[in-house]
Amino acid sequence: MQSNAIEVSDHPAEECGIFGVYGVSGAAGLIHRGLFSLQHRGQEGCGIVVSDGEHVRSHKGQGLVSEVFADPSVLPSDWNRGIGHVRYSTTGSTRIHNVQPLVVECVDGIWSLAHNGNLTNADKLRRMYQDAGAIFQTSTDSEVLVHILADPMYRRRPQRVARALAELHGAFSFLIMTKDCVMAARDPHGFRPLSIGRVGDGYVFASETCAMAQTGATYLRDVEPGELVTIDETGLHSSMFADPPEHKAHCVFEMVYFARPDSMVFGRNVHAVRMLYGACLAKEHPVEADIVIAVPDSGNSAALGYSRTSGIPFDFGFIRNHYIGRTFIMPQVEKRAASVDMKLAVLPEVVRGKRVVVVDDSIVRGTTIRHRVAWLRSAGAVEVHVRISCPPVAHPCFYGIDFPTREELIAGGQSVEEIREFIGADTLGYLSEEGLLSPFENAPDYCKACFSGVYPLDVEGQGDKSRHESLSPELPFQ
Ligand code: SF4
Known part of the structure; x- marks a missing residue:
């Protein structure tokens, strides 16, 4: 339902x-x-x-x-x-x-x-x-x-x-x-x-x-x-x-969520990297379950990686309406609110009576995944284990990504256990920072500030500077 x-x-x-x-x-x-x-x-x-x-x-x-x-x-x-x-x-x-x-x-x-x-x-x-x-x-x-x-x-x-x-x-x-x-x-x-x-x-x-x-x-x-x-x-x-x-x-969020899976970004195929994230998640957060499902589309590759590594079969528990745009990109809140409800449907035939692992790419406020966990239970899932293919997003981005404020980010003020309780999952597992960077030989060349709070470049008065730590000096005027 x-x-x-x-x-x-x-x-x-x-x-x-x-x-x-x-x-x-x-x-x-x-x-x-x-x-x-x-x-x-x-x-x-x-x-x-x-x-x-x-x-x-x-x-x-x-x-x-x-x-x-x-x-x-x-x-x-x-x-x-x-x-x-x-x-x-x-x-x-x-x-x-x-x-x-x-x-x-x-x-x-x-x-x-x-x-x-x-x-x-x-x-x-x-x-x-x-x-x-x-x-x-x-x-x-x-x-x-x-x-x-x-x-x-x-x-x-x-x-x-x-x-x-x-x-x-x-x-x-x-x-x-x-x-x-x-x-x-x-x-x-x-x-x-x-x-x-x-x-x-x-x-x-x-x-x-x-x-x-x-x-x-x-x-x-x-x-x-x-x-x-x-x-x-x-x-x-x-x-x-x-x-x-x-x-x-x-x-690194290009890899986690933004880029299309068929793109090469920073020299790596996005789908392949997401598969590795799913495989790493399966090792870091194993669980006994009957099926692995994805929150489509951005959770698909990681869910497949989780399934192959854990040996738990992959299935389609959510069906996406492709005639609805990616809701997050619509700037007006009302538009997003109206369309997100239209975006996914649960397949009760797939999840009924099952212990379900559901893989999503990220949690920002926690409200959407909370509803989806409730939908899965309403549809008959006996257990819902949420796996997220990145670490907790706890800090805003100043480099072109529109995150909410730290106060609105659920991981900005709550522990993983508190988030699990809020979303109503049986278990919740996030990919570690090590796992996030594990596909890359040049890991220090990736920004992960929205997870770590360590900003690679001074943000010059955009927000609360006290939480920023500059890793490299500003570039000189030339
Ligand atoms: S803080 Fe860094 S990793 Fe996070 S979204 Fe912004 S640029 Fe990407």
């Missing part, structure tokens, strides 16, 4: 997806397909800007790619370069003017940019430019880069874009288009993914490689942390705009 309860989604919210093209006729169509593949990274709004080297056209709006681009002829079909963006508002409001790519007319032409991440010094830079008389068009952190690029101090100097990027702190993967080129850059810590691919004689950039497979592109390599890649009519050029820190800080 399914509950009629209305609740807010219990997952963190991401973030954005970006896709760019240079040197391929029909860039608009390619970006359109790329954004479809990245839709899971943001459902609030989307946009595409294309150019033929002389003119620029853009179209953007609030809603899904299929809604905003219901008429495919809205952009020229044969222009050969462009960038696109799907948005979730981590900073700035949900207003239409915050939908990217941003397009601005500078003294030397039109610049477009698309951003994935969160700039931790954006407020400071914004105040500085506003004090000097600048007028901002949006409330996004991303717009500060436009103002730095337009600043005569940078505009008149060589390596203008590299110098501008070096002023930014925090998490960023940027695509930037001018009339001559498309550029891609990643922050020196490499928080967010960004990859380069080839299509014919041209190039594409994508937040995740799943977008390459579905646009006919071949994965070439990742944009390196601290690297600025420029593609123009002479080919691909690479330069570093900042010295690499001692350790990178790839977001």
